[in-house]
Amino acid sequence: MLVNYPEAAHWPIDPTRQDLVEEMRANPRGPHSDDLRKLLHRMRWTGVGKRYVVIVLEPNRRWMLGRLPGRRGAPVETFPNRIFTSLAAAEWAVFAMRWEALTGQRLDDGIPA
Amino acid sequence: MMKDTTSVLGYAWPLVVSPGETIAFHLSSATLTEAEARIVRVRCGDPDPAGPGLKTTRLQTRIDGRVALRHQSIHPGSAAIIPDAPILSGPSFSTGCFLWPTAPLAGPQTILSRWREDLGRGWRLGLDAEGHLLFEIAGAAGAASLRAARPLIEREWIFVAASYDGATGALTLVQRSLDAQAGRDTSGAYQTTGPAGLAWPTETALVFAAHAREAGPAPLTAAHFDGKIDRPRLYGAAFGEAALRLACEATRPSAADPALIGAWDFSAEISSDVVRDLSTNRLDGRLRQLPMRAMTGANWDGSAVQWTEKPEFYGAIHFHSDDMADCDWSPDVAMTVPTNWRSGFYALCLTARDGSDDPVESYVSFFVRAPLGQAKCRLALVASTATFLAYANSALRLDQVHAEAMLEGVIALSRDDVYLQEHRELGLSTYDTHSDGSGWCYSTAKRPILNMRPLGNTFNYVNDTHIIDWLEHNGFDYDVITDCDIDRHGAQLLSSYACVINGSHPEYFSRNMLEAFDTYQRGGGRHIYLGGNGFYWRIGFHPTKPHQMEIRRGMNGLRTWEGEAGENGLSFTGEPSGLWRSNGRPPQRLVGVGFDAQVFTRSYPYQWLADAHDPRVAWLIKEIDLAKPLGDFGLRGDGAAGLEVDRVETTLGSPPYLLRLATADQLDYGGVPTVEELRTLHRGAMGDQNAMVRADLVFFPTAAGGAVFATGSIAWACALSCKAYENSVSRVTGNVLRRFLDPAPFSGFDN
Numbered sequence: 033m034l035v036n037y038p039e040a041a042h043w044p045i046d047p048t049r050q051d052l053v054e055e056m057r058a059n060p061r062g063p064h065s066d067d068l069r070k071l072l073h074r075m076r077w078t079g080v081g082k083r084y085v086v087i088v089l090e091p092n093r094r095w096m097l098g099r100l101p102g103r104r105g106a107p108v109e110t111f112p113n114r115i116f117t118s119l120a121a122a123e124w125a126v127f128a129m130r131w132e133a134l135t136g137q138r139l140d141d142g143i144p145a
Numbered sequence: 146m147m148k149d150t151t152s153v154l155g156y157a158w159p160l161v162v163s164p165g166e167t168i169a170f171h172l173s174s175a176t177l178t179e180a181e182a183r184i185v186r187v188r189c190g191d192p193d194p195a196g197p198g199l200k201t202t203r204l205q206t207r208i209d210g211r212v213a214l215r216h217q218s219i220h221p222g223s224a225a226i227i228p229d230a231p232i233l234s235g236p237s238f239s240t241g242c243f244l245w246p247t248a249p250l251a252g253p254q255t256i257l258s259r260w261r262e263d264l265g266r267g268w269r270l271g272l273d274a275e276g277h278l279l280f281e282i283a284g285a286a287g288a289a290s291l292r293a294a295r296p297l298i299e300r301e302w303i304f305v306a307a308s309y310d311g312a313t314g315a316l317t318l319v320q321r322s323l324d325a326q327a328g329r330d331t332s333g334a335y336q337t338t339g340p341a342g343l344a345w346p347t348e349t350a351l352v353f354a355a356h357a358r359e360a361g362p363a364p365l366t367a368a369h370f371d372g373k374i375d376r377p378r379l380y381g382a383a384f385g386e387a388a389l390r391l392a393c394e395a396t397r398p399s400a401a402d403p404a405l406i407g408a409w410d411f412s413a414e415i416s417s418d419v420v421r422d423l424s425t426n427r428l429d430g431r432l433r434q435l436p437m438r439a440m441t442g443a444n445w446d447g448s449a450v451q452w453t454e455k456p457e458f459y460g461a462i463h464f465h466s467d468d469m470a471d472c473d474w475s476p477d478v479a480m481t482v483p484t485n486w487r488s489g490f491y492a493l494c495l496t497a498r499d500g501s502d503d504p505v506e507s508y509v510s511f512f513v514r515a516p517l518g519q520a521k522c523r524l525a526l527v528a529s530t531a532t533f534l535a536y537a538n539s540a541l542r543l544d545q546v547h548a549e550a551m552l553e554g555v556i557a558l559s560r561d562d563v564y565l566q567e568h569r570e571l572g573l574s575t576y577d578t579h580s581d582g583s584g585w586c587y588s589t590a591k592r593p594i595l596n597m598r599p600l601g602n603t604f605n606y607v608n609d610t611h612i613i614d615w616l617e618h619n620g621f622d623y624d625v626i627t628d629c630d631i632d633r634h635g636a637q638l639l640s641s642y643a644c645v646i647n648g649s650h651p652e653y654f655s656r657n658m659l660e661a662f663d664t665y666q667r668g669g670g671r672h673i674y675l676g677g678n679g680f681y682w683r684i685g686f687h688p689t690k691p692h693q694m695e696i697r698r699g700m701n702g703l704r705t706w707e708g709e710a711g712e713n714g715l716s717f718t719g720e721p722s723g724l725w726r727s728n729g730r731p732p733q734r735l736v737g738v739g740f741d742a743q744v745f746t747r748s749y750p751y752q753w754l755a756d757a758h759d760p761r762v763a764w765l766i767k768e769i770d771l772a773k774p775l776g777d778f779g780l781r782g783d784g785a786a787g788l789e790v791d792r793v794e795t796t797l798g799s800p801p802y803l804l805r806l807a808t809a810d811q812l813d814y815g816g817v818p819t820v821e822e823l824r825t826l827h828r829g830a831m832g833d834q835n836a837m838v839r840a841d842l843v844f845f846p847t848a849a850g851g852a853v854f855a856t857g858s859i860a861w862a863c864a865l866s867c868k869a870y871e872n873s874v875s876r877v878t879g880n881v882l883r884r885f886l887d888p889a890p891f892s893g894f895d896n
């Protein structure tokens with residue numbers, strides 16, 4: 033059996049790399065530098081803090097934050113007070129939550145326009 | 146606003162109809178008691194506000210108006226059901242089989258049973274919640290059970306057996322590991338004494354991989370087992386382990402044994418849903434919900450890898466607790482398709498709660514075919530139903546850990562996705578894994594398919610409607626034919642047309658479909674392929690049951706699960722499956738290009754190449770500026786080359802006459818090559834460093850005035866409508882199509 037192990041992503045997180053945070057804040061949808069790609073891969077492959085997703089409210093216009101339950105048949109967890117009007121804003125918000133989960137650092141809410 | 150697309154769901158049967166035939170819609174709603182119904186012809190199913198938007202045409206039918214709705218259940222989980230027979234009610238019995246459990250800790254499961262859940266009576270051999278083998282008997286005179294000391298090991302073959310002696314009340318249970326070294330031995334033998342002379346419940350079906358919830362020959366079932374069952378046997382006497390083991394080892398135990406009640410040979414009639422009893426009692430059964438057949442048994446030794454070579458090694462069936470092939474809903478409305486309707490993509494549109502802040506708008510798709518011998522136009526567009534089925538209800542983005550990394554961005558779920566997360570009973574796609582982690586190899590249309598309808602997730606169906614929209618906008622007359630009809634009728638269906646178009650993603654092809662297109666090209670057919678990743682997987686349709694397809698992924702290709710060793714032959718047809726490239730028919734041989742990479746970060750423009758200046762294709766580049774990029778726009782990633790892309794490869798069959806007109810070979814790091822493009826792994830394989838990661842746009846003439854044009858990109862179709870249809874992608878497609886409809890041969894290629 034061929035299995036994808038989410039814990040396989042082990043690129044080390046360096047909490048001092050504020051440059052990567054700022055690069056992500058400035059350009060959440062990429063293209064990204066090599067190191068930021070590795071950081072994002074670590075976050076996305078492992079799905080740290082459960083798997084955040086967005087739920088489309090209006091095609092290409094409005095999205096709501098959600099989280100996959102990690103179990104088939106269970107409902108998607110929704111966050112109705114976290115609405116995004118761009119995928120870039122959603123990408124940044126998910127990054128900020130994962131950065132905090134990995135480093136303990138809370139990033140200020142500077143959601144890109 | 147995002148419409149409520151799931152409060153009412155349904156499926157059309159048959160999925161493909163001819164004008165004059167009757168179609169029925171099988172509907173269900175858990176919350177609505179009625180909806181407004183109407184039939185629409187689909188021109189564009191994509192609600193993306195950046196594109197043409199949803200475009201449908203309403204047609205007057207007798208269905209128009211209110212339709213009453215009710216909730217109809219779905220009963221997932223496969224099993225073999227053998228109706229009751231007098232011989233099953235004897236005083237004593239013993240039963241055994243080989244077992245390969247795949248989710249022993251998933252909850253209580255029944256393996257072999259003649260048990261009535263409603264009465265709590267009968268006998269059953271199963272697993273408890275901790276994965277321990279459990280043998281239970283119960284009747285008016287009392288009950289008894291035995292539990293094995295050690296739990297089963299996941300994906301390890303084991304012999305299991307149980308017996309009950311009605312004269313003494315003696316119960317036995319045996320668990321014997323087939324590979325008993327290195328910690329894998331969980332063997333044990335157990336006995337106890339229970340009530341003697343138990344009387345069994347009447348009208349109770351014998352069930353494998355579940356037990357009956359109720360009386361009757363076709364009961365609802367519960368406690369579905371996940372895993373393989375190989376060579377189940379049932380005797381009317383309390384035999385010991387050695388005798389039962391011999392009976393299970395024998396692929397054909399003696400039918401003349403007077404104690405034999407039934408010996409089931411799952412290697413017989415593999416393409417059917419029948420399980421054959423080798424005894425003279427003919428206790429044949431039926432399979433429910435398409436468990437996986439043609440599976441290696443405990444005796445498989447690797448000396449054959451196709452079940453057709455040594456069927457005696459393929460006496461196992463892999464049952465899944467979430468198998469789902471047929472909702473078996475009653476029809477709610479039906480109509481006869483008027484003979485004057487054009488062929489095309491159609492849907493039943495159901496609306497409710499109009500004017501509320503959460504209106505319902507849910508579609509049930511069907512296709513009206515241009516039947517064999519009734520071509521109305523010189524051009525045909527192929528509906529890729531095999532691909533629509535392969536992707537039907539894909540939960541890839543919900544279940545697979547690689548999805549977010551592969552898509553290089555946060556996953557955006559539609560309401561359909563949110564619904565599917567909660568409602569796995571719809572059955573998933575061949576991209577998904579069952580709840581036990583094994584791959585899903587069948588897909589059927591007797592169930593709602595959320596991503597094969599207007600307003601569905603973009604890909605396949607919705608993307609293909611962009612081609613319909615473009616044909617309509619440009620006033621081309623066309624028939625719609627289906628790939629399943631090409632499978633059935635072959636080249637004679639294609640040869641009615643001067644030109645045939647495959648859409649954005651004709652990925653799944655049966656042998657006869659491939660042969661039909663090859664024959665069509667050789668006979669002078671003009672073949673347009675406006676997609677990517679086409680002609681990729683070798684599949685089979687069920688020989689007698691419409692709209693059932695099968696894929697075995699094997700060990701090669703860009704696959705979301707890997708086939709198990711020896712289990713990569715199609716149970717429906719006996720053919721090998723896997724990639725066409727691994728079957729000696731790479732797509733390059735048919736259409737000049739073949740799959741090389743996926744790129745989901747963004748899409749890219751093509752750059753024109755020297756071949757585009759060739760005077761023999763001057764017609765193709767009419768009103769095109771070759772100095773400018775081709776397709777630096779598009780609804781999917783802002784480019785015409787993207788998502789899944791194909792390239793030229795002479796060694797795989799791209800022909801000598803081929804003109805490589807344009808290429809998109811700067812796909813950046815998001816361009817990820819497919820695994821069969823890599824010999825050894827090394828850095829530098831991604832699109833930012835590897836020119837083999839690319840989309841090629843090609844033309845070549847074939848025999849007898851035929852020709853092929855291929856774009857090698859899924860994103861192409863979603864660029865057609867940009868800039869109000871006035872764009873280079875649209876112009877090139879139009880130039881090709883007009884020239885391909887012109888019977889004049891393509892000259893200058895010989896010598």
Ligand SMILES: [Fe+2]
Nearest residue numbers: 650652678789
């Ligand atoms: Fe594909």
